[in-house]
Amino acid sequence: MSALPLAGIRVIDFGRYIAGPYCGMLLADMGADVIRIDRRGGSEDRFLGPITEGGEGGLFICMNRNKRSLTLDPGHPRAAGILERLVRGADVVIANLPIEVMRRMRIDYDSLRVLKPDVILVHVSAFGPDGPYANRVGFDSVSQAMSGAMSLTGLPGAPVRDIVSFEEHAQNGPRPRQRHSGVPQGYGAAGRGLCAFEDFGTALHAAFGAMVALYHRRRTGQGQLVNASLLATGVTFMQAFLAERHVTGRVRRQTGNAGFYSAPSNCYPARDGWIMVSVIGDAMFARWAKLVKRADLIADERMKTDQMRADNRALIDDAMTGWTAARTCDQAIAELETARVPAGRVLKLDQVPSEAQYVAYPGAPRDVPLAPVAVRLSETPGGIRRRAPLAGEHTEEVLREIGFSAAEVEEMRTLGVV
Secondary structure, rough: OOOOOOOEEEEEOOOOOOHHHHHHHHHHHOOEEEEEEOOOOHHHHHHHOOOOOOEEHHHHHHHHEEEEEEEEEOOOOOOHHHHHHHHHHHEEEEEEHHHHHOOOOHOHHHHHHHHHHOOEEEEEEOOOOOOOOOOOOOOOHHHHOOOOHHHOOOOOOOOOOOEEEEEEEOOOOOOOOOOEEEEEEEEOOOOOOOOOOOOHHHHHHHHHHHHHHHHHHHHHHEEEEEEEHHHHHHHHHHHHHHHHHHHOOOOOOOOOOOOOOOOOOEEEOOEEEEEEEEOOOOOOOHHHHOOOOOOHHHOOHOOOHHHHHHHHHHHHHHHHOOOOOOOOHHHHHHHHHOOOOOOOHHHHHHHHHOOEEOOOOOOOOOEEEEEOOOOOOOOOOOOOOOOOOOOOOOHHHHHHHHHOOOHHHHHHHHHHOO
C-alpha cells in the first residue's frame, strides 16, 4: 500500500453518477482512501441499470471501485457531528451537487475551511461557479447541446448526442440510422443525462485540478476550491471548431462518421463487418492511394491538401468502399497496417479486446469486468484493490476510525443517523 502514490490522502466523496464518482475513482486507483457518502439504503445512482440481486448497476460498480461506503442521513441533527469529524481528517472533498444543497449540508467551501483551513474542495457543476447559468441544473446532454457538439454529431438533420449507428448494407453502402447511444444512461453534475464525454472529461479535469491543488498545498500549506464544469469541458473539446467558425466564418455541418479535416476518415463496410480508417497528411494519403490502386488521386488537383480531400470525400469514400467490400475486416486491416495506415475493426461489446480485471460482486450472476487503470506509472502503478462497496459496508469501520465508540455507532444506527 505504501508504494501507491496517493497513500495517506483521504478523500470524502459526495459524488453521484459519473462526474464526481469517476474523479474519486481516479484518486482511489492511485492509493487515496476514498470514502463514499451514501444515503441510508444506498444512493440513487447505485441502482441505475441493475445487474445484481441487490439492484446495483454496472455504472455504479465501475465508478466506485477502491472506495469505502459510509451511509448517512445528512438531514439528521446528529449528522453534522459526523461530517465535521470526517472533514477535519480529510484532504479532499468531492461533490457534484447543486451549491444550494451543499450549503444546506455545510459542505460548501466556506463552511469546510472553517473546519479545516487547508481542505481542498473539488466541486463539479453543470455551468461553472459564476455567470448567468451558475445556479441552473444541467446534464451531460445539455452541455453537449450548448457547447455546439450536438450540432455537428450525426447526419444532416436533427441534432444527435454522442453517436450515430449504421446498419450493414454491403451492396449499397452504409445506410445511416440515427439512434440514442447504447451506453448506460448516466448522470452529470446535478441530474439525468447520457453517459458520455462531457461527464468523463469533466471528471478528468476535476482529478487533475485535485492533484494540482494537493501539490500547491504541499508547497504552501494552502487549501483551495477547485471548480470543474460540464460546459467548460464541452467548450474545451469543441475549441478547434469554435475557433475555425469565428476566424474563417466556415459553417460546418453534420457528416456522420466522416472526418471534418481529412479523408479517407470514415467507417467502411467489409465482407464480414466494418472498419474505421483515418488518413492524415500527404505522405499517408499517398500510401493509401497506392494501396487501393488509386495512385491517380495523388496528383488530382482536388486532393492537394487534407482539407481539400475532406471537402471531396465522396470520391475517396467510393474508392475506399470498393476496396474494403472485396475483403474481410482482417484482410483489409492487415494490408492497411502494412502500408502504415491507421485502421481498426468496429467491434460489438462482446468482441472488445480487454485487459479488464474481473471482480466478484455480491449478488452478480457473473464476475464484473472493470477497466484497468488507464494511466500506467512505471514506478508507482495504481491498481484495483477492492470492488465497489455495498451500501454502508464500511460505516462502522470509518466511524470508529474518526473516534466514535461502538456504542455510539450502534446508537446512531438505532436513531437512523447512519
